[in-house]
Amino acid sequence: MSAEKMDELLSIIGPELTRQNTNYRSAIEPKQRLAVGLRYLASGDSLISLAFSYRLGHTTVMNSVHMVCAAIEKLMMQSFLPRPTADSWKEVAQRFWEKWNFPNCLGALDGKHIVIQAPPLSGSQYFNYKKTFSIVLLALVDAEYRFRCIQVGDLGRTSDGGVYAGYDLGREIENNTLHVPPSTSLPGAAHLGDVPHVMVGDAAFLLKPYLMRPYPGQNLIHRKRIFNYRLSRARMVVENAFGILASRWRIFHRRINLHPKNVDTLVVAACILHNSLLAPSENVQLLEEAAELGRCMAPVRNMGRNRASREACAVRESFATFFTSPEGSVSWQDRMV
Structure with missing residues (x-):
């Protein structure tokens, strides 16, 4: 996937990956969540391996994968897998x-x-x-x-x-x-x-x-x-x-x-x-x-x-x-x- 394609994908599903910052921590950026989700699909690595690679918690990585996949299905289905006419x-x-x-x-x-x-x-x-x-x-x-x-x-x-x-x-x-x-x-x-x-x-x-x-x-x-x-x-x-x-x-x-x-x-x-x-x-x-x-x-x-x-x-x-x-x-x- 080229950088341009990834930026285009981020512009579509980025709002679904955005979470609010709190007084205790800053939310994971949508770009990083997208990178983790695509890395999981493209590499086949385990969630624990990705957690070490990105210095994130195991639960954070797992949630990021779920969020990215759900956002793609929700926002891109009609464009790239529409009902046939x-x-x-x-x-x-x-x-x-x-x-x-x-x-x-x-x-x-x-x-x-x-x-x-x-x-x-x-x-x-x-x-x-x-x-x-x-x-x-x-x-x-x-x-x-x-x-x-x-x-x-x-x-x-x-x-x-x-x-x-x-x-x-x-x-x-x-x-x-x-x-x-x-x-x-x-x-x-x-x-x-x-x-x-x-x-x-x-x-x-x-x-x-x-x-x-x-x-x-x-x-x-x-x-x-x-x-x-x-x-x-x-x-x-x-x-x-x-x-x-x-x-x-x-x-x-x-x-x-x-x-x-x-x-x-x-x-x-x-x-x-x-x-x-x-x-x-x-x-x-x-x-x-x-x-x-x-x-x-x-x-x-x-x-x-x-x-x-x-x-x-x-x-x-x-x-x-x-x-x-x-x-x-x-x-x-x-x-x-």
Whole structure:
């Protein structure tokens, strides 16, 4: 983070970090509280280590981290993680087609386990299949690795599909209350009819008319393997976004020893900072390296089957047909499958 960015951040959340001086002590300056909070996110150091580094009390450091994260969530949510609109959905879909060759795409959906210290008396609620304790971050990411919608705080034992089942995003899309653009024809393929706008996910999610997952099985025909590759290539952006998030904020590489409610706020704040800092001019090399991986990524491993509606299967078939047609194919896809 540059000094200019930090000053800009301080100008936004500084009033929330200001405390009144007393006759017994002078309050910690907002700039120092911000520095402590960002240092905790960026370094992954323990609160006790930061207390020694800044010559502050352990409780002061802990309160500073909580205050900074809460202020970022309160004051910057509407600017950097707003509720999607019809225009923003269209912009996301256009960028996915231009950059990742997947039309009518609203974003890539996936979950990330945030490792935490096991809360007292929580039993196995936070215990996940990776043998750690965690909460789940479910995110919808656009073509530029920005978070568009996030859901934080579900128990670690819940699968990605289970988290999504209780997520407002899917219900609002299904009920048509999220301003999703209407179905439209794929580029240059009006003969396939109108196709709805969809999200792309891995095999952990159920197939829906608005959520595409790979074809299951190993011995697939060429058309289905092409679809799986193209879907995996588009879905890769959410994996890259999680990688960029964890690389910038190293706290996600260690076990977070905070109360789960405070971890929820911390994760939301980190996602907002991720969006605010992810400017192409500052991340050209990182974004180019991530984009280059799209040509070399192996097909996703398929998991079990699920019963999908005929409508959802028909939408997936339309995409599969489009990707093998002259209008929708790309020059390197046959080599990748």
